[in-house]
Amino acid sequence: MGSDNSPALSLGEPLQVCDKQRKRAVRKRWILTGSTSAVLKQLTLPMLWAILALFSADLIELYFASRLGVEELTAMSFTLPVQATLFAFAIGLGIVVATRLTQAKEVEQLAAVSLIFTVLVGATLAAVIWLGLQPLLTLLGFAEFAAREQVWPTLERYMQYRLGAVVFFFIVMVVFGVLRAFGNMRGAAQLLVTFAGLQIVISAALFTPWAHSALPLSGLERLGVAHFIAAVSASLYALYLLRIKENISLKVRLLSQRSRQAFRRLFRLFVPVVAMQLLTPLAQSLLMMIVASQGSDAVAAFGVVMRIEPLALLLPMVLTTSLPIFVGQNWAANKSLRVRRGIKQAIAACLVWQSVIALVLFWGADMLGVGFCKQSFVSQSIELAMCILPVSYAALAGVMLYVSCCNAIGRSALALNVTLVRLFVLSLPCAYLGAQLNGFQGIVWALALANFVVGAWLLFRALNVQRRPQVLTMS
Known part of the structure; x- marks a missing residue:
């Protein structure tokens, strides 16, 4: 019975890959031939809910900060340009990886290299910002804030959680870009809605009276914890979508010539794209x-x-x-x-x-x-x-x-x-x-x-x- 089943097992995955490729080709033809309004509607509506969820989560986070007091609201407002910089890097990485994957013949190899590249960029950026966080905020005018000594300890711990989540958030945004490039708008939208929904639900749960008495965390720290948990959970879901739904294997040989070449190509495209996003x-x-x-x-x-x-x-x-x-x-x-x-x-x-x-x-x-x-x-x-x-x-x-x-x-x-x-x-x-x-x-x-x-x-x-x-x- 083992010999009878082995051909089916060996052929199953290639058949699934071919089916995914055919679906992508159909999506591309539809974009070229379908009704203009219908195509734009189909491409836009899933993203409408995704982006709405993402920015609603950010606004709700700021609302929770405002409930803590005007000092906490002001302190978090000073960090918004830093958070915008992280978001710009995430969007840039998504564009770079999606562009390379849609052009590549060996998608699986490049996908794995791209995720490793994303992790390296995210970890490096988080470390650089953390080391220069106080000078950055001072440059933005935080030194003139009268309550800076009062809120700095909690703001610092909040940013610890935010920066600790950078790698996971980058993975979410990169997979989001890849799914869009493959035409899987619904999967991309579900990913962002999942991330934003988790952040909102966890934030609300951490601000309940029970959590307030049970957890020795300040208000801003709770918001940082909520973002961290949501990013970790959503990154696991993103990898699931990439591996299971798109049938992209994540195997890679880091020291091979192809991997090194892929890293170089990603970096060459990454620099101008992110420079544009950082404006x-x-x-x-x-x-x-x-x-x-x-x-x-x-x-x-x-x-x-x-x-x-x-x-x-x-x-x-x-x-x-x-x-x-x-x-x-x-x-x-x-x-x-x-x-x-x-x-x-x-x-x-x-x-x-x-x-x-x-x-x-x-x-x-x-x-x-x-x-x-x-x-x-x-x-x-x-x-x-x-x-x-x-x-x-x-x-x-x-x-x-x-x-x-x-x-x-x-x-x-x-x-x-x-x-x-x-x-x-x-x-x-x-x-x-x-x-x-x-x-x-x-x-x-x-x-x-x-x-x-x-x-x-x-x-x-x-x-x-x-x-x-x-x-x-x-x-």
């Missing part, structure tokens, strides 16, 4: 320094605004992950009219979305301000930002889509220039001038103005080049 957290860090010059209460308010902004820009952010898949593959297939149709539909959806969001945040601004902090300056500053900034998010959404589509068709230099202009030529100088003229209110008005200006500039540019068939436009 936003760098700008956020400089912006935090400008805000910190207005006092610690301004930092607390701005921290809330930074967490609400991704949720307000939810649809554009999701489209920047799904639209490039549609645009890139159709552009490569010389279907430029289909590309333009997809971009038009995406922009129209974003305009409707941002109009609704602006109205919701305008009418609920006072509730948000008081809900996060009872302190008058903080709550009033949050309310002001929620009345002004969301109106400019429609312009910002257009910029985000433009940049992502330029990257999708290989015009990364143009995407980089637009990003540099938005962040370092308009937003930061305007914010600095606004702070000098009218404090925190000036910063808010300046950021809104910068969004409008860069949006108008891109619209003017697109209208001027719409007759050139080889140039991607948003017209």
